[in-house]
Amino acid sequence: MATLASVLTSFISLPADNIKVKLQKQHKNNQIYKGIWDCLMKTVQREGVQRLWVGFWIYLARGFPHSFVLIRVQQWLT
Numbered sequence: 001m002a003t004l005a006s007v008l009t010s011f012i013s014l015p016a017d018n019i020k021v022k023l024q025k026q027h028k029n030n031q032i033y034k035g036i037w038d039c040l041m042k043t044v045q046r047e048g049v050q051r052l053w054v055g056f057w058i059y060l061a062r063g064f065p066h067s068f069v070l071i072r073v074q075q076w077l078t
Contacts, residue, residue: 002064003064006064006067006068007060009063010063015040019036022039
């Protein structure tokens, strides 16, 4: 259960995190993206949909311990 929760959480949240990082890395003098939707559309057009999940395994490895401990503790308490 914890493994499935970690995989689903990573799969759903990673595209938003990747978009956020791209927006944060912009320089104020040279803004490539106008906002969230512009960044999403340009990323999909230029790089493809699969690039929204770049770094999936690292992201999963970071989030797995949190989900595992959280779900195990919740099961233990109930």
